[in-house]
Amino acid sequence: MIFVLEDTINGILMGSIYGLTALGLTIIFGVLKVINFAHGSMLMVGMYVAYWAVALTGLHPYMALFVVVPVMFFFGYYVQDLIIKPIFKAEKEVREPITVIIVTTGIWYILDNLTLLLFGPDYRILQDNPLRGKMLEAGQMLISVPKLWGFCAAVVTAASVYVFFQKTRMGRAIRATSLDREAASLMGINQYKVYNIAFGIGTASAGIAAITLVPFFNVYPTVGVLFDIKGFIIVVLGGLGSIWGAIVGGIIIGLIESVAPQFMTATWTEAIVYGLFLLVLFVKPSGLFGVKYDW
Amino acid sequence: MTPKKINNCALVLIVLIAFGVPLVVRSATYLHILILLYMYAYLTTSWNLVGGFAGVLPLGHAAFVGIGAYTSTILSLQYGVSPWLGMIIGGLLAAIVGVIIGKPTFKMRGAYFALATIAFGEGIRVLIENIDYLGPLNFNGPRGLQIPPLDTGLSRFMFEAKEPYYYIILVMLVAVLALTYFISRSKLGFYLNAGGEEPEAAMALGVNVARAKLIAMAMSCFLTALAGTFWAQLTLYIHPKSIISLDLSFEIAFIALIGGRGSIAGPVLGALLLRPVSDFSRIYFGDTVPGLHLIIFGVVLIVVMIYQPRGLQEPLTRAYNRLIHRFFGPQGSGRAA
């Protein structure tokens, strides 16, 4: 019984980190109506930046925040500005920018394989960081400390993004653009600038996720793929474009992954996740918190 | 000569040359590279029925390749069914599955369909990796299935030489291109294009957009599964990671977009361009720079999408017309296929 509780808690914690990795996906989709397939690769880049920032300076892993978040914001900002924006412009006659979706896949391939070229296929872990393997004892239960911090980071990040979109002027401009590009541009909002910023915010949130992962997770060139597919499932589960949906969706996946292996072989849990995903698509395609039909 | 006649002559010439290639190219390695090139052109042309004409983005077509390969292989290994018959059964199965996936997702934004197909593709892979036996059917999990090269011959769809495979896939490619040509000029083709570009306007003009897309999806999945059987018989070994990989699904989409989504020549052009890059970079740089071809794919894709969003087929068609114009005078310039 106590094991189930422990697994449940660890599942919620890890799941919230999954949610945090998917948060950027949902932000970017909400505004650009584009799935950023390179999001996992962006997360991977964030993990490398965090890894090197800590490995080279010897600082506390969480201090990397001050390097990673700005670096990732501008990384996302300029990927959108230099690569995705021109394609939006070339395809402005087309209502659904499918080419943009597939181009983000191209970015994924480039980022993953360039990283492979630069750093090789080695798995890297921050060897002696103060958080590695650190456990909190609660009664008979062991709870991972870096995952607990990850949970806090997920909630705080999601809340700040939510407040940003609801309360600030810039956030409102972004939301207006996501509702109606043409109307927003008539009001003097620069659509592409808004896209850049939304992309930057989405990527920066992947950076925060990267920092929470680096103390206990291996860093390697294709680590993003692991979170990419998971991220897609999470955002559809929670509802594409919904911020809290991403966190809740992540927690659901985390729970399945941690609790289900008690009852079956671990490899089957992955199949269950895909099954659940397809089920949601059939029964409630808009997800738990999504808008029903948003043409 | 009218432009139509010139185009037809050029087309016949190209097909004749393609059929004559094995008389000149004797190297099994090069023939194999060509076979794979045609197979990718075939797969992309099949994909194009949905991804190009219907204006949605399927990213899990590897799953249908897998359905075709596993259906015919299991039927032939365990029940002695001819792979040719297994090919058709696999195709029908894939078509049914395709409709089941398409039905709930075609109503949604295109992004949902893209995600659903990705998750479906990965889901099928994970499922097969986890299944050793399903009832009496032996999937053999992640180890995959080996086809023992016992009796060769046309009826067993198994040959010692490469040439028969070359001709089979060439005929399949020509057939699927012809089919695409007729569809693109038919009511279905018009309805798919219209529904893909502006669904609301299309509906107001009498188009049942979802139904058109489902028909296209069924055909596309059927045709894709046929290539799965071909692949299985060519390599005589299938396992989930190779035949149902995400990379395969993406490569098909890349080829289509770079060549020209929604055009007939686009998938062939894309395969002609990308497959050699992929094969030769693997042969020459596979050890030193693994993944080089993927970097090249990515860069080419981005550059093409920025400067030629309709794919390379557009400028190449223009160049072709200019050439015809120069050699055959103004009455010769027309529209190419």
Place this chain on the structure above:
Amino acid sequence: MNMLEVKQLTKDFGGLRAIDSLDLTIGKQEILGLIGPNGAGKSTAFNCIAGVYAPTMGDVYFEGSRINGQKPWVLCKKGIARTFQIVKPFATKTVLYNVMVGSFANTNKRSEAKEKAMQILEFLQFADKKDIRAGNLTIGDRKRLEIARALATEPKLLLLDEVMAGLRPSEVDELVDMVRRLRQSGITIFVIEHIMRAIMALSDRIVVIHFGRKIAEGSPEKVASDENVIKAYLGGEYVVS
């Protein structure tokens, strides 16, 4: 029998009532104008008739049979065609291709569809532009393309949603003339328009709605002098020119 009968039509969006108990009828070969201030519910009414939205309450009858909640493509085949206020051309395709999508509604043969499309293009004096990509057309020509596509489906009832907005005065005159010829060819026309000069010249009768309710109905002259209309819609200072 009336071509179209709308009885007590009501449409809600969430808590907002976009159309409130709207009654109207259109006789065969009549031209009925629908006017009202921005946001009065004109386009919503069209969308309810053309099958984009199912009405919340009330009924729509087309040639005597009830058509509530039927899908747009079904209604199109029955003989209701419409244009969109915000034009929606198939931008990457040629003008001819666009029109052929419409003419395929009544045939499965490409040659027949093409022939029909060419007839329509000739009728609209548009045939010289048949090979131009729709995305490269001027706004005036895009509006004309909307009408051409709708006509290609061989409608009995044509719903025109602000096809004259954004056109030059000479183009407006041409279009008024063309709509009249359409009516002579036997088509019933229901038109939403903001350009007063055009709708006054064109309509046999005009219905005025405001906040989803009908506030006046009658001949153009009667509506133009109706006090309610002037107050509610024309804002008191507006003069009909």
